[in-house]
Amino acid sequence: MNIRKYLSGVLVVFLFIQMALTPAAVVKAAAAPPSLSAEGAALIDVESGRILYSKNGTKKMRIASLTKTMTAIVAIEMGKLDAQVTVPPQAVGVEGSSIYLKNGEKLTLEELLYGLMLRSGNDAAVTIATHIGGSVPGFTYLMNEKAAMIGMEHTNFTNPHGLDDSNQHYSTPEDMAKLSAYALHNPVFRQIVSTKVKDISWEGEQWDRRLLNKNKMLHLYNGADGVKTGYTKLAKRCLASSATRDGRQLATITLNASDDWNDSAKLMDWGFANYPLQELVKKGQEVKPDTPVTLEAGTHLVTTNDFQYPLQTTETEAIHKRVVMGESTVTSKMNGQLAGFLQLYLKEKMIGQVPLLVSVDAPTLAAPQASRSMWQQFWGIVSGGLWSA
Known part of the structure; x- marks a missing residue:
């Protein structure tokens, strides 16, 4: 009888301990966000559009070639991918990254989009802008219209490539996160930015252009599938990145980040771990x-x-x-x-x-x-x- 009483007492104590510990496990607070090198950053759940993390999220900053995300989605939505596009003279020799377009050369809009997003071709950006908008100013008007539609309240575009041409070309980490999430809902955009290598035509040459994606996250991070790199002397290192795991996609923005690859990886790890669906x-x-x-x-x-x-x-x-x-x-x-x-x-x-x-x-x-x-x-x-x- 004493043994039974003892065992019953042990069982009661065990159940009490379990009941005491269970709520603590359920309501356990999320881990603190990681420390980042970025001056500005944001993390977004692509499907829901919820901002999961923000650092200086509404601060107006230079965004370098992350601009091309907007250039690409406007062109995809308004143009025909198989349309033949003629390279205008103003696109030839644009400073910075280039896919070495020649005056009068013809490519499809789809080929130009790969040159824009994989190699960050500024010449491709001007060519696309002229084809879709009739001129660079005409196209930037369309970019700003789209920004307003998406809800990018603290953004202004003055060019299609992101070169440091004025203080009036800017966005914020949260606005750019919204843009990434919006663009990633488009299957054509998703296909382009997740491509690691692409061959496109090179008129007048004996071989095609081979485009290697500059986005190292596609090789460094498990499930990475986008989006765009960026750099200018004034904007410093910028990165828009995305990854999909178990059918769920997150996207990050880091602006002026000396350790951008690791910043993005840490942010996405944190998001996947602490914000389950x-x-x-x-x-x-x-x-x-x-x-x-x-x-x-x-x-x-x-x-x-x-x-x-x-x-x-x-x-x-x-x-x-x-x-x-x-x-x-x-x-x-x-x-x-x-x-x-x-x-x-x-x-x-x-x-x-x-x-x-x-x-x-x-x-x-x-x-x-x-x-x-x-x-x-x-x-x-x-x-x-x-x-x-």
Whole structure:
């Protein structure tokens, strides 16, 4: 009997210790961001657009050839890749990086884009600008229009290549992160910036131009797939980089960074480790309105898609949801129709919304639990992020 009492006591103590330790494991704070050489830097989750890290993120700075990210995406969206482009005289001999274009030479727009992004050809930049915008000023107008559309609020372009021509050509780490994320949603852009070696035509020569990508991150970092290097005497070393792991893509910006390769690698390592994707909504999940809405018997509101968002573990408690309905009454005649949205907030900021459809059939997904138990979190019985009530 004494032995039984002793073992029972040991078990109670063990369970108490487990219960005490489990919350600490769940709410463990994220590791501190790495120390960087960069004067300005930003880290962004490409899919969601969430800025995960910022150092002097809104400071206006020179961006050197990172400018060409904007040049490329404007050209891709407005031009035809197979269009034959004639090199204008003003593009020949532009200072800095070059793919040695000749006056009157013809290349496709796609070939020029590879020369622009892999070898940072300033001559390619001017050729593209003249072809798309009619002139360099005409093209920079288009660049600034696109910047405003993306939400780059502290950016101004005066040329398509990033050479130090004035104090009026500038951006910020956060704005350039937004630009990288926007451009990386374009499959043509993604293909170009992830290419390590490309051969393009060289009119009048016996061989093609062989372009080796200047972005060493493609060789140095596991999963690296972009974006652009940059350097001028005034801007110093600049780098836009991206990497994809387990289907998730992050992008970094470092400006005036003496150790840019390591800065980017450390930032992405930190981002992947400390901002895992949390599943906040599942497709087909039934949602109960939190506002006065009449649901006809047998009708349900179900989500149209999954929703994931990068969150530190300690942030999940700050997520809350709101149902916004377009109708005050839901009937069976509305089957399959859009009835409202499930909006998701991180504190007071809306981070996304999922459409809600009317379904007259029983939902295929059981109504999820409002929260997960401590033991489920500890042992991983239920994976993902918060479940919606």
